Amino acid sequence: MPDASIFDRVRSSITRFRRDEGGNVAVLFGIAILPILGFVGGAIDYSRVNNARTAMQAALDTAALMISRDATSTMTAAEINQKAQTYFNSLYKHPEAQNVVVNATYTNSASQGSRVVVTGTASMATDFMKVVGYPTIDFGASSTTAWGTTKLRVAMVLDNTGSMSSAGKMSALKTAAKSLIDQMQTAAKTNGDVYISIVPFAKDVNVSSIANTSTKWLRWDLGQCYQSNGWSSSWKGFMTQSDCQNINNSSWTATTKTGWTGCVSDRYDTPTAYDTLSTAPYSTTQTANNASNRNTQFPAENYSDCPTSILPLTYDWTVLKNKVDAMQPEGNTNQAIGMAWGWLSLLQQNPFNAPAEDSNFKYTKAIILLSDGDNTQNRTSTSVSTIDARQRLLCDNAKAAGITIYTIQVNTNNDNNSSVMSYCASGSTNYFSTTTADGINTAFSSIGASLSKLRLAK
Known part of the structure; x- marks a missing residue:
């Protein structure tokens, strides 16, 4: 094969390679894979956290109502907190939630009535978002019960x-x-x-x-009024004597x-x-x-x-x-x-x-x-x-x-x-x-x- 022909074929191949953009897809995918995984994984992690937060809210609501039945003005802050923790622990069943902290406060006044505020905080380890620098997600909820107003x-x-x-x-x-x-x-x-x-x-x-x-x-001045009906009498009501006398054949008992x-x-x-x-x-x-x-x-x-x-x-x-x-x-x-x-x-x-x-x-x-x-x-x-x-x-x-x-x-x-x-x-x-x-x-x-x-x- 003439050298010119070989050269032309090599030059043509190089030109085609230079113009071919198909490999960019792989390069771009390699660059984007990390944030894509972060977004998808973040949705999964946030879904888990949202479930845990919803359950926490329900547990706090119930605990607040139960404390409101027990709370008295003589109970100490420590006693209120202990009751809150006890009620909450019996209701909240999410072991994946870490560092769970529950606090309760009770106030009472003549003008504002009584109020119990129960708050909860926790964190959850992430499975996917840790790849992008978020190893945990913090969450919390609160519930207020008021009565006496x-x-x-x-x-x-x-x-x-x-x-x-x-x-x-x-x-x-x-x-x-x-x-x-x-x-x-x-x-x-x-x-x-x-x-x-x-x-x-x-x-x-x-x-x-x-x-x-x-x-x-x-x-x-009211009495019993009866109307005579031959051999018997019928009761006409409890009324004044003058109203009774307006009824024919009536008798009145004071x-x-x-x-x-x-x-x-x-x-x-x-x-x-x-x-x-x-x-x-x-x-x-x-x-x-x-x-x-x-x-x-x-x-x-x-x-x-x-x-x-x-x-x-x-x-x-x-x-x-x-x-x-x-x-x-x-x-x-x-x-x-x-x-x-x-x-x-x-x-x-x-x-x-x-x-x-x-x-x-x-x-x-x-x-x-x-x-x-x-x-x-x-x-x-x-x-x-x-x-x-x-x-x-x-x-x-x-x-x-x-x-x-x-x-x-x-x-x-x-x-x-x-x-x-x-x-x-x-x-x-x-x-x-x-x-x-x-x-x-x-x-x-x-x-x-x-x-x-x-x-x-x-």
């Missing part, structure tokens, strides 16, 4: 009618009510955090614990102070308004009583089946449970009068004059209404629909005033659910229906948990 005032309005004597209902009610009282005592860190009133009701309520025959907010056991009936609207719901300024509202308007006063009645007396708001837990034990079943059912007096017991006006409220705190007012049957009698009627209509209006007014209402229907006879009980509840989760006496305790326990949560600020 909201105070509770709860009225327990409890059916004491004759039907509660069957199927073990009264016994179950007493057990459940006392358990709720214990729950509320636990929720109260200091005296006054939680107040409870107890309002036993039948057709009437008993105010002998706060009144006597000379009490100014009572009225004594209420006497002698032998009065403390019972009062529904407040007085005119009989027409009371039956038609055209107006109801007194029996379904909490208009303050006024000596110049007798209809704002509370009618005393000689009622033979008077329930045990109302206990006004108190945080004397023993007295509360003793009152529950004193309840006895007798008489007819008027849920509305129980509701009315439960609402009254929460207000700073006659007849109860509830304890003054501190402007530094929020106040949640709640009524728990338990009954085992339909309404059967109020001041003027034995019609279920008529009495229910009064109660609906009363519940509307109470809810509009900011009262939270829980209702419990005990239906051991498998009757239809009471529409007025579910209507009165502040929401579907505030209404409880049970067909067994045992269900009373379940309902009260759920309500107790709900009320306790209202004490948590964040």
Whole structure:
């Protein structure tokens, strides 16, 4: 082969090699492999750290809530920290987390309530990011539980009618009510955090614990009205003598102070308004009583089946449970009068004059209404629909005033659910229906948990 030809072929090959850029891919990949591994590995490492951080947050949240149940103003910082560590260690199961440190602080003041802050920090060794100079990643979380900025005032309005004597209902009610009282005592860190009133009701309520025959907010001019029907007579209601005389063939029996056991009936609207719901300024509202308007006063009645007396708001837990034990079943059912007096017991006006409220705190007012049957009698009627209509209006007014209402229907006879009980509840989760006496305790326990949560600020 001529030398010129060989030379030309060599020169052509060199030219092609010089112009060939295919090898740059390998060179560039070799240069980029390190940061690529760093980014991919970093995503994996951060995913592991994020899982550990999420688990830490959940453990700290639970530990903070548990400490808030235990903490007292007499506990030292070391004792609070020890509890935090113990609770956290039982909940956090991530051995790959290193150098875990948990701290807890507890503060308490009259104006700001109580607060527990639990913080946690840790680090985790990396598998990939150490290649680019990050052998560990630090992470942390914190949880705050506050309580005591909201105070509770709860009225327990409890059916004491004759039907509660069957199927073990009264016994179950007493057990459940006392358990709720214990729950509320636990929720109260200091005296006054939680107040409870107890309002036993039948057709009437008993105010002998706060009144006597000379009490100014009572009225004594109402009596029993009957209409003669030939050989028999029918009850027309508890009303004034003049209203009774407007009924043909009527007779009227006055209420006497002698032998009065403390019972009062529904407040007085005119009989027409009371039956038609055209107006109801007194029996379904909490208009303050006024000596110049007798209809704002509370009618005393000689009622033979008077329930045990109302206990006004108190945080004397023993007295509360003793009152529950004193309840006895007798008489007819008027849920509305129980509701009315439960609402009254929460207000700073006659007849109860509830304890003054501190402007530094929020106040949640709640009524728990338990009954085992339909309404059967109020001041003027034995019609279920008529009495229910009064109660609906009363519940509307109470809810509009900011009262939270829980209702419990005990239906051991498998009757239809009471529409007025579910209507009165502040929401579907505030209404409880049970067909067994045992269900009373379940309902009260759920309500107790709900009320306790209202004490948590964040």
